[in-house]
Every structure is written in C-alpha cells, then in structure tokens.
Amino acid sequence: xxxxxxxxxxxxxxxxxxxxxxxxxxxxxxxxxxxxxxxxxxxxxxxxxxxxxxxxxxxxxxxxxxxxxxxxxxxxxxxxxxxxxxxxxxxxxxxxxxxxxxxxxxxxxxxxxxxxxxxxxxxxxxxxxxxxxxxxxxxxxxxxxxxxxxxxxxxxxxxxxxxxxxxxxxxxxxxxxxxxxxxxxxxxxxxxxxxxxxxxxxxxxxxxxxxxxxxxxxxxxxxxxxxxxxxxxxxxxxxxxxxxxxxxxxxxxxxxxxxxxxxxxxxxxxxxxxxxxxxxxxxxxxxxxxxxxxxxxxxxxxxxxxxxxxxxxxxxxxxxxxxxxxxxxxxxxxxxxxxxxxxxxxxxxxxxxxxxxxxxxxxxxx
Numbered sequence: 001x002x003x004x005x006x007x008x009x010x011x012x013x014x015x016x017x018x019x020x021x022x023x024x025x026x027x028x029x030x031x032x033x034x035x036x037x038x039x040x041x042x043x044x045x046x047x048x049x050x051x052x053x054x055x056x057x058x059x060x061x062x063x064x065x066x067x068x069x070x071x072x073x074x075x076x077x078x079x080x081x082x083x084x085x086x087x088x089x090x091x092x093x094x095x096x097x098x099x100x101x102x103x104x105x106x107x108x109x110x111x112x113x114x115x116x117x118x119x120x121x122x123x124x125x126x127x128x129x130x131x132x133x134x135x136x137x138x139x140x141x142x143x144x145x146x147x148x149x150x151x152x153x154x155x156x157x158x159x160x161x162x163x164x165x166x167x168x169x170x171x172x173x174x175x176x177x178x179x180x181x182x183x184x185x186x187x188x189x190x191x192x193x194x195x196x197x198x199x200x201x202x203x204x205x206x207x208x209x210x211x212x213x214x215x216x217x218x219x220x221x222x223x224x225x226x227x228x229x230x231x232x233x234x235x236x237x238x239x240x241x242x243x244x245x246x247x248x249x250x251x252x253x254x255x256x257x258x259x260x261x262x263x264x265x266x267x268x269x270x271x272x273x274x275x276x277x278x279x280x281x282x283x284x285x286x287x288x289x290x291x292x293x294x295x296x297x298x299x300x301x302x303x304x305x306x307x308x309x310x311x312x313x314x315x316x317x318x319x320x321x322x323x324x325x326x327x328x329x330x331x332x333x334x335x336x337x338x339x340x341x342x343x344x345x346x347x348x349x350x351x352x353x354x355x356x357x358x359x360x361x362x363x364x365x366x
Contacts, residue, residue: 003207008350009313009341011222012168013207014200026243028174031251034152037159037176041243043189043236045143045162048173050078050234052158055182056111056137066109066136068101069330070117073321074230075141080323084111092329093294098279099333103127108134115141118317118339119148119258119288120279128155147255147287152176165289166343167249169242170196189239190232195225197241254344255287261342261351262288268355272362274299278337290339292317300336303361310357315339 003015028041042048056062062084067076070091079086087107094100099117105127112131116122128138132155142149142161152159156178163172170193175181199221206213262282269275278292295303300316307314320326320334340354 003204004209005207005346005350007207007311007313008346008353009315011203012200012345013204014168014170014197015204024240026238026240027247029247029249032174032246034176037152037178038181039174039176040181040186041238042173042175042186043171043238044164044229044233045141045160045173046075046078046229046233047236048160048162048175049075049139051175051184051186052139052160052177053078053082053084054184055158055177058182060110060137062110064109065111065113066103066107067113068115069324069326070099070318070333071115071324072318073324076321076323086323088325090327090330091333093278093333097122105130109136111139112136113139113141115143116145116148118144118279118290118292119286121145121148121286123153125153125155128153131155132157144289147251147258148285163242163246166254167245168200169245170200170239171236172238172242172246184235186235186237189236190228192225192228192232193239195221195228199225257344257347258287258342259284260348261346262286262291264348264351265291265340265342265355268351269293269358272355272358274303274362274365275338275358288342290315290317291342293338293340294336295338296336299365300338303338303358306361307354307357310353312341312354312357314341314354 026041028039033039042051053062062082064085064087065079066087066089068091069088076086087109089104090102092100092102098120099122101122114123132138137157138155140156140159142159143165146161158175158177160173160175163169163174171189199218202213202218202221205211206215206218259282266277266282269277274295276294278294282288304314304316317337317339318334
C-alpha cells in the first residue's frame with residue numbers, strides 16, 4: 001500500500017519487510033567500511049562519543065576538550081559526566097563560506113573536536129595536522145558529512161557518525177579509529193529500542209491509512225524512546241534489525257535524491273525574500289542532510305508554526321544548550337537557522353509543496 005505523503009518530515013517510519021532472512025549477526029555494510037581504520041557499529045552518536053572517550057582514557061588523562069559552540073547540546077553529555085573541561089570555539093555564519101569555525105591555533109587541548117555542517121565540507125586539513133602534531137587527539141564528527149566525504153583525513157585519530165539522522169533505522173552509529181579499537185565488549189541494544197520499533201511501525205500504518213492509528217500514540221512512543229536514550233546510552237551495540245536495514249540501503253539512490261531535492265529547493269528559494277540559504281549552492285560532492293537556511297527578523301519560529309499548518313515539519317539546529325558559551329555571531333545561527341527537508345523519502349513533487357508554502361508565507365510578510 002502506498003505511503004500518503006501529505007505529511008512531510010519528522011521521524012522516519014519503518015516500512016521494510018523485516019521478517020525474511022534475518023540472522024543474529026551484526027554486519028557492517030561495505031559502504032561504511034574504511035580499509036585504513038578499524039570500525040565498530042554502536043547504538044547512537046552519544047554511545048560513540050562515550051566509547052571514544054573511554055578508549056582515549058586507556059592511554060592518557062583527558063582534562064579538556066576544544067569544541068564547536070554550534071552543536072547539539074546532547075553530545076556534550078559524555079564529556080560533562082567525566083568532568084572534562086570544555087572550551088568552545090566560535091562557529092559563525094559567513095556570507096562567502098556559509099558556516100565558518102574560528103579555531104584558535106594557540107589553544108592547548110587534549111581533544112580537538114570538529115564537525116562539518118549539513119553535508120557541506122568546511123574543515124581544514126592543515127589545521128587538523130597542526131593540532132595532531134602538537135599532541136592533541138583529533139575527533140571528527142562525520143554525522144552531517146558521511147556521504148559527502150569520500151575518506152577520513154589522515155590527521156584524524158577518531159571519527160564517528162550517527163546514522164539515525166539519515167535513515168529509517170531504530171539505532172545506529174559507527175566509529176573509526178586509526179589503530180585497534182581494542183577488545184572492550186559492548187552490550188546488546190537496550191530493550192527500550194522496542195519503543196522506537198513500535199513507533200515507526202505505527203507511523204507507517206498511519207501514513208498508509210491501515211486501521212485507526214492515533215497520531216499521539218506513536219509520538220508518545222518516540223518521545224519515550226528519546227527520554228530513555230538521553231540517560232541510558234553507554235556501551236550499547238546497534239540493534240540487529242537496524243544492521244540489516246543498513247545493509248539493504250541503496251546509497252547511490254540516497255545521494256542522488258537528496259542532491260536533486262536540495263538543488264531544486266535552492267533554485268526556488270531565489271524568489272523568496274524572507275529566506276536566505278546558508279550555503280549559496282549545492283556542489284556535486286555535497287550530499288545534504290538538510291538544506292539549511294536563515295530566516296531573520298524574528299520570523300523563524302513563525303515560519304515553523306506556519307509550515308506545521310500544512311503538515312510540513314522542518315527542524316531547527318539546534319536548541320541552545322545551557323552549558324554552551326555563545327557570542328552574538330553564534331547565537332545568530334541558533335536563533336535564525338531552519339533546516340528544509342530534502343531527504344530520500346521525498347521527490348520533486350514534495351519539494352514543490354514546501355516551496356509553495358514558503359512562498360505563501362513570504363507573500364504574507366511582504
């Protein structure tokens with residue numbers, strides 16, 4: 001039965017035939033393997049960060065980390081629970097580069113933590129080499145760039161990516177290390193992963209109009225899963241089902257569809273006055289997680305509410321964390337950024353729907 005795409009965005013649904021050919025083995029798909037580094041599939045991005053910190057602590061004491069001020073606050077938890085001091089480097093909007101980190105080479109740190117944003121590559125390999133040579137451990141978050149970067153820099157000690165942001169999987173993250181990841185045993189995925197499974201199946205039934213599904217029911221299950229994940233994420237493996245889903249994904253289709261959608265949106269945004277794309281264009285080597293835009297003058301949250309009237313759910317990146325120290329330039333990103341949907345669930349027809357709603361909002365403003 002066909003999915004009804006009148007509702008766009010929010011959580012993924014689970015529509016695969018999952019009852020055939022499953023084994024108990026967790027297998028890393030070929031497209032995730034890196035011949036020059038050891039790797040491991042884990043439960044979530046925070047699980048990956050926690051695992052990396054534990055691995056580093058086998059060899060040295062971690063006193064401080066140098067991290068971006070523009071980030072998801074939840075990824076700070078593994079650092080904070082260890083009492084690691086965090087110093088933040090500014091990340092700002094730049095009309096030429098889109099998003100630009102201002103990393104101070106004079107800062108001495110045990111860990112330099114870097115990431116690219118939304119699939120657009122901004123990291124500087126010379127800077128990574130400099131920090132590595134002076135003794136810092138370089139940790140790269142590839143969550144947003146895993147399909148844009150073809151290889152991991154030789155100056156990166158550890159790299160990881162949360163995979164749940166890209167696909168309809170229950171769990172999933174991967175870590176890479178230059179060298180052996182050791183023999184630390186990880187636990188099976190926690191039992192609360194069943195909450196995510198039930199929520200994703202219910203959402204699929206809702207979108208296919210199979211029986212009566214109260215939308216609030218699967219939203220509650222998603223929320224309960226996320227609440228569990230917030231506090232209970234350490235040392236878990238990816239679940240078996242998600243491992244099999246990853247092995248069945250057509251990565252080329254994912255990349256092509258996301259690029260096509262983002263390019264179509266970019267072209268259409270030229271007619272919309274209240275929105276400014278953060279990145280001027282979508283280059284061939286970019287596979288966007290979202291298409292990030294700026295909606296200024298206090299209009300961002302009003303636009304989010306307006307889009308919801310049309311059942312279009314575009315997220316913002318991110319909510320400001322209480323522990324992140326910001327200057328006005330970084331605060332500007334937090335307060336004005338909106339992430340337009342462009343993922344592989346949708347095609348040009350849905351991009352037209354999004355643009356139509358954006359144009360209607362724009363016409364009401366001007």
